Amino acid sequence: MLDGPRNSHSVKEPVIGLHQVSQRDIAHVGGKNASLGEMLSRLSSASIQVPGGFATTADAYRAHLxxxxxxxxxxxxxxxxxxxxxxxxxxxxxxxxxxxxxx
Structure with a gap:
């Protein structure tokens, strides 16, 4: 079951590499970023090269506002x-x- 972030990244980090993000992180990075991270992980594990990226966290966005x-x-x-x-x-x-x- 999806009961928390899969990685050890801190929720306080304003930016997280997409390779560290999964569907479990929707509350922290939003649905689109979580989906991109999940896709990146699955394609990379299938030996398909995918450019990296990053997600700005929801906390960072709220702080900016x-x-x-x-x-x-x-x-x-x-x-x-x-x-x-x-x-x-x-x-x-x-x-x-x-x-x-x-x-």
Missing amino acids: TQDDLKKRIAERLAGIDVDNIRQLGSAGREIRSWIMQL
Whole structure:
């Protein structure tokens, strides 16, 4: 059963190599990263060369959102957006992405 991380990496590490990540780590690195780590492991064990990568942990992401009130700014930017308006969503997404990358 999936009852915890398969590796000895600390959950406090902000970045973890994908070769260290499995489906057991979904809570720490998210579903996509966990799936990539699982795929990397399975392909590598089948002698298929796969480029390495890394996963940013959910804790690191949440810590990043606390800087410069980013979480609050994102919530304010998304408040009142018409979710059916693709242009509004695209504009908000681009702006928020730029905020995240600036920090």
